[in-house]
Amino acid sequence: MNPLEESDLPLERKLADALARISVAMRAGNWDWFGKEGLSPTQGQILLLLKSRQAPMRLSEVASELAVTPATVSDSVATLAEKELIQKEKAFDDGRALALKLASKGKKLLSLYEKEQTVIQLVVSRLPKPDQIALYRSLLRIIRELQVTGKIPIARMCVTCRYFRPNVHKNSEQPHHCALVNAPLGDRTLRNDCPEHDAADEHLAEQNWRAFISS
Numbered sequence: 001m002n003p004l005e006e007s008d009l010p011l012e013r014k015l016a017d018a019l020a021r022i023s024v025a026m027r028a029g030n031w032d033w034f035g036k037e038g039l040s041p042t043q044g045q046i047l048l049l050l051k052s053r054q055a056p057m058r059l060s061e062v063a064s065e066l067a068v069t070p071a072t073v074s075d076s077v078a079t080l081a082e083k084e085l086i087q088k089e090k091a092f093d094d095g096r097a098l099a100l101k102l103a104s105k106g107k108k109l110l111s112l113y114e115k116e117q118t119v120i121q122l123v124v125s126r127l128p129k130p131d132q133i134a135l136y137r138s139l140l141r142i143i144r145e146l147q148v149t150g151k152i153p154i155a156r157m158c159v160t161c162r163y164f165r166p167n168v169h170k171n172s173e174q175p176h177h178c179a180l181v182n183a184p185l186g187d188r189t190l191r192n193d194c195p196e197h198d199a200a201d202e203h204l205a206e207q208n209w210r211a212f213i214s215s
Helices: 011-036 039-053 057-065 072-081 104-115 119-125 128-148 204-211
Strands: 086-091 094-103 176-178 183-185
Touching: 011 039, 011 119, 039 072, 039 086, 039 094, 039 104, 039 176, 057 072, 057 094, 072 094, 094 176, 119 128
Parallel strands: none
Antiparallel strands: 086 094, 176 183
16 A cells, blocks of 8 residues: 555545535635625525425425524525515415515526526536536435435435336436336436425335435
C-alpha cells in the first residue's frame, strides 16, 4: 500500500464531502437568483414546492417537505404573501386552517427562473449521457435511504409508487413499466416528484426496491 492509500479517507467520507461541495454551489446559485428578486433561498424553495403541487398546501406540510421549522416557514410565507407571490385560503378539509398556493405573480416569477439553466444543470449536461443516468440512479438510491431513515420527508418518486414495475422488460434502455400510463420507462424517465404518485404498501415498496437495485 502506498503512502497516499494509507492516509486516505474512506470513500464514503469523500463522497459525502463532494456532495457537500455541490450543495454549496446550489445554495449560492439560489441566493444569487432569488436574491435579485428580494427573496431568500427558503422563500424560493417554498415557491418551487407550491408549483410542484396540484393542490394548496398547509403551512405544516410545507415545513415538513422542506425540513425546516414551522416558524421559519411562517416568516417566509408572510413575506411572500406581502409581495403577492402566494395566496392564502381556507383548507378544503378544515375551514379553520389556512392553505397556501401560488399567485399569478409567483407563477410568472418561476417561469423566468425555470428558463435559466442553473450552474449545476450546465455542469451535469457536460457529462456523457450514460454517466448522467448512472448518477441519477445513485441519487435516487441516496434519497430513498434518507427517506427510510427518516432524515427527509417521503418524496413522490417512481421507485416508491404502487404503479412502478421495475425491470420487467428486456429492453435495456426502458426496462421498467408504469402501470398507470401503461408504458415502459427508462432510468432517465423516472421521476423524483410525480403528481400522480400513489405510495406502494410496505411489502410492495420493498419488493420493487430490491428488483430495482438488482439491475
